[in-house]
Amino acid sequence: MEADVSEKILFEVADNGVATLTLNRPERFNAFNLEMVNRWADLLESARKDDRIKVVVVTGAGKAFCAGGDMDELESFLTMDAAGKKSFLWDNVHRIPLALQRLDRPVIAALNGTARGAGLDMALMCDLRVAERSTIFAESYISMGVMAGDGGCYFLPRLVGVSKALELLWTGETITATEAERIGMVSRVVDDGQALAAALALADKIAKQPPAAIQFIKRATYQSMTMSLEAHLDQISSHMAVLEDMPAFRERVSAFKQRRK
Numbered sequence: 001m002e003a004d005v006s007e008k009i010l011f012e013v014a015d016n017g018v019a020t021l022t023l024n025r026p027e028r029f030n031a032f033n034l035e036m037v038n039r040w041a042d043l044l045e046s047a048r049k050d051d052r053i054k055v056v057v058v059t060g061a062g063k064a065f066c067a068g069g070d071m072d073e074l075e076s077f078l079t080m081d082a083a084g085k086k087s088f089l090w091d092n093v094h095r096i097p098l099a100l101q102r103l104d105r106p107v108i109a110a111l112n113g114t115a116r117g118a119g120l121d122m123a124l125m126c127d128l129r130v131a132e133r134s135t136i137f138a139e140s141y142i143s144m145g146v147m148a149g150d151g152g153c154y155f156l157p158r159l160v161g162v163s164k165a166l167e168l169l170w171t172g173e174t175i176t177a178t179e180a181e182r183i184g185m186v187s188r189v190v191d192d193g194q195a196l197a198a199a200l201a202l203a204d205k206i207a208k209q210p211p212a213a214i215q216f217i218k219r220a221t222y223q224s225m226t227m228s229l230e231a232h233l234d235q236i237s238s239h240m241a242v243l244e245d246m247p248a249f250r251e252r253v254s255a256f257k258q259r260r261k
Contacts, residue, residue, distance in 0.1 A: 008032075009039040010061070017054030018203040019047055020196075026062025029114065033070040034092060041095035048103045054211055055203040056103070058126060059110040059196050066119030068140070069093075089149060093118070097151045100125045101222075104215040106206050110199035111177075111186065116140045121150035124159065127218065129186040130199045131177040137185065142172040158225070159184050210248035 010022040021043055023030035032040070047053045060066050077085060100107060109126040117140045123129055139156065141148050148156070148169060157165035160183045167173070180186045190198045206214060216239045224232045243249055 008036045009043065011043050013050070013052055016204055017052055017207045018200060019050075019053045019056045020200070021056060021058045023058075023060040023066055026060075026064075028070065029064035029067035030060040030062070030119070031067045031070045032118070033073050037092050037096065041092075041099050044096065044099035044103055047105065048099070053105060054207040054214070055105055056107045057110055057196070057199045057203050058107060058122075059199070060112065062113075064113030064119075065109070065111045065115045065135070066122055067114060068117030068119045093150055096122065097125050097154075104218050106203070106214060106218065108199045108203055110195040111135050112192070112195050114138075117148075118150045121148055121152040121155065124155035124185075125151060128199075128202070130195050130202065131180060131186040131189050132192045132195045133177050133189055134192050135177045135180075135195075136174050137177075137180050138172055138174040139168045140172045140174075142170060156185075210243075210246070210252075212246055212248070213243055216243060 008023070008025045010024045011019065013019045021040070023032065023036065023040075025031065025036065044056075047056055077088065080088060106128065107126040108128045108130060109123040111123055111129055111131040112135055113132075114136050115123045116136075116138045120137050120139055123137075139148055139152050141152070147153065153165075153169065156168065159165075160168075164183055168175070175183075175185075177186060177189045181189045188198070220232070220236060220239060223235070227235070
């Protein structure tokens with residue numbers, strides 16, 4: 001296992017190809033500052049180019065996944081004019097969702113404690129979310145008179161539907177892990193203290209599958225949201241032709257035939 005350590009972000013790649021990115025500011029419930037944002041985005045970009053990495057797990061150290069943006073840094077943000085504030089988000093914070101969009105490997109969030117505001121948005125950007133039973137969630141921006149600034153208005157309705165998303169975004173209501181699972185915000189709920197272990201076990205299971213098929217499935221699933229059925233099926237026929245011409249498919253067909261004999 002290789003480890004790459006920065007004070008506020010930990011990153012390691014296990015022998016099975018599962019990379020773990022840990023937000024490591026537990027004394028502030030992993031509220032992120034500019035240093036963390038840029039480190040996070042840089043690591044995601046590096047993961048995209050690293051053929052060893054098959055799955056990425058994102059988690060938080062200590063008692064929370066992420067409480068959102070660091071309120072101390074908000075003071076300097078408030079001194080900017082409108083153009084400066086827009087540029088700050090686009091040039092820094094928004095690098096993370098864009099990097100995740102380009103990362104065609106599965107990304108699993110292991111959630112504990114709380115995921116609020118930008119912290120919840122960061123979890124919603126991942127492909128799958130495993131939450132501990134006591135975890136609470138809130139799109140809490142409205143309490144400050146603003147809107148989800150990190151993609152919440154994009155990701156949340158795709159998971160829970162427009163009506164429920166608007167309710168959560170407009171009220172800032174705190175919901176439990178059980179409710180989050182019921183509405184589709186999280187993939188599964190596990191006992192407290194087990195989110196990371198469950199996420200790593202799920203990641204290991206996925207990492208054992210043929211990488212090209214995993215990548216093609218992720219691309220096709222997300223791209224289908226903005227495509228016609230005809231265009232999607234045309235794309236799938238091309239993907240299938242490529243996958244069925246790869247060694248992994250031939251090996252598994254051969255193994256299946258051997259089991260039937």
